[in-house]
Amino acid sequence: MNVTGSDFTALLPLIILAVTAIVVMVGAAIRRSHALSASLTLIGLAISIGSLWIAAPLLPRQVTPLLMMDHYAVFYIGLIAASSIITVLLAYGYFEKYEGSHDELYILILVATLGSAVLVASSHFVSLFLGLELLSVSLYAMIAYPRRRPLPLEAGIKYLVLAAVSAAFLLFGMALVYGAFGTMEFGEIAARLARPDFNLWLVLPGTALIITGFGFKLALAPFHLWTPDVYEGAPAPVSAYIATVSKGAMFALLLRYFYQTGSHELEPLHLVFSIIAIASMFGGNILALLQNNVKRILAYSSIAHLGYLLVAFQASGDLAPTAVAFYLVAYFVTTFGAFGVVTVLSDGTRDADLIEDYRGLFWRRPAIAAIFTAMLFSLAGIPVTAGFIGKFYVVAAGASAAMWSLVVILVVTSAIGLFYYLRIVVALYSQSTQTPATTSLARPGVVSLIFLSAALIYLGLFPSPLLALIHRLMPGLI
Amino acid sequence: MTIVFYVSSAVAIAATVLMLTRVRAVHALLYLIVSLLAVAVIFYVLGAPFVAALELIIYAGAIMVLFVFVVMLLNLGEETVRAERALLAPSMWIGPSVLAAILLAEFIWMLARGGVPPAQAVSIGPVEVGISLFGPYLIGVELTSMLLLGGLVGAYHLGSRKAPHTEVTHATHP
Known part of the structure; x- marks a missing residue:
């Protein structure tokens, strides 16, 4: 059970993330500089992505019982690290306008990213829980980061309480599954589940509690109550991080856990997942109709999007991991784009999160309005955008498993969703008396927005390179 | 040994329920300490003396002392001063003491029988x-x-x- 040199190489992406966090901390201790901390973080994240190619030839590799470094993990680590780069770019422009020191934020982002990377690579309950806690503990402080304003503090405390409760559910569930099988390794659990002589009355409640814990993190209905408040209160780049990296890593883990152990095949759980998916799709889309706050609308929209993903998850064919991976990439790009617009438009006093802030934006800042329109269309799943291809694959996965009721609900709720996205779009283009804005926007944020819109259109028009990549990487999962 | 396990479990559950229903933080903390002690006894009976010791040192020792200090240092004004005076009333300490006494009796009984043969054959040190x-x-x-x-x-x-x-x-x- 010794860790060898090849194990270190396979773990290089994670080790670099951890080292970067320490380097940024030491850097901040020597010299407090927002620009220095942000650039060190960016360099570390870039090296971590680069090291994926060094690690790739050694894969798949089980590094101690805790971590399974395979192509599936590498794909999601790359996605997570790239998303963190976008977060850092957005956060730099956003926090530059606030007084105070911001070096701690980058350490927290790095630790949270490390946690997400551990989550997508974990093959053991211990690494699952540690990854989750790394992510959550950093997120508490990231949400409450502007600590002199009441709204972020409130959001931070809400997230702290609810995430702690959900972690307790998850732990209890893991304890029950451990009680039934005497092992915490996913592979071992799969082997025991295949034999019929286990105690169903420990496994079933245990799995249900694990689903509850996952559901809280993924903000699936009926565990979604914290989402709008936290999204609204958190600084916009942090909201983007929660909506994408935190949820994406959790979903990748959900897929790995259930597909590897096969516990989603347990009979009553089909029904449970269907009910959660339907509740999320309806709840997210209908509640979003009632909102006037763009961040809250995006929060409810993310609940609905996770519901769509759950449809693909349930399809459980070969198509499912592909559909989930592509949908997550499209969803990451789009959500970062939407929150990125909110970020660059926010000034030093409050976030630009009311629909009123966007009325007539096209006449003031045509480029930003056009980008926001593209992002909203992608969230709604309109063709030419990445969101359309993603939704197409989810529907295809659902249809291939003949889950017609779920697919029909997906289409119907998407149509409902169109309404609130279009409401923002209408506000963007409505006539306004304001003159074109003269102040310039934060450059790193604008650069990342341009990159995101290019990615959005590229994935919408030419999805095949990414699909080919996913096809090459995903079969290792099951 | 099974009887010790069940008695300790009952003490743990009772102490936790009482902790959750207390109004005063200090009083609740006393029950929480008893609950942690009971869990330590359970670990001991299951053949994990080292974890039992850690449970005592870390939770019942360090973390609880930290909690109590925070509650006392918060200095919540007149109301707390009056509450602290009532702290030594028998109604405050008699419940946790009884539960702790049960655990102590169990422990003495186990020692009198000459240490614990763990439930399984292995003892994790x-x-x-x-x-x-x-x-x-x-x-x-x-x-x-x-x-x-x-x-x-x-x-x-x-x-x-x-x-x-x-x-x-x-x-x-x-």
């Missing part, structure tokens, strides 16, 4: 725990250290009392 921590769970230990780092940085930022505009001064004095 410090050596086994250390070997597995620095063998298969090595990465877990490392990740825990990163977790502490993240928590520390977050707590430092949220708790720092410096006014924002003075935060850069120490950079000029290397």
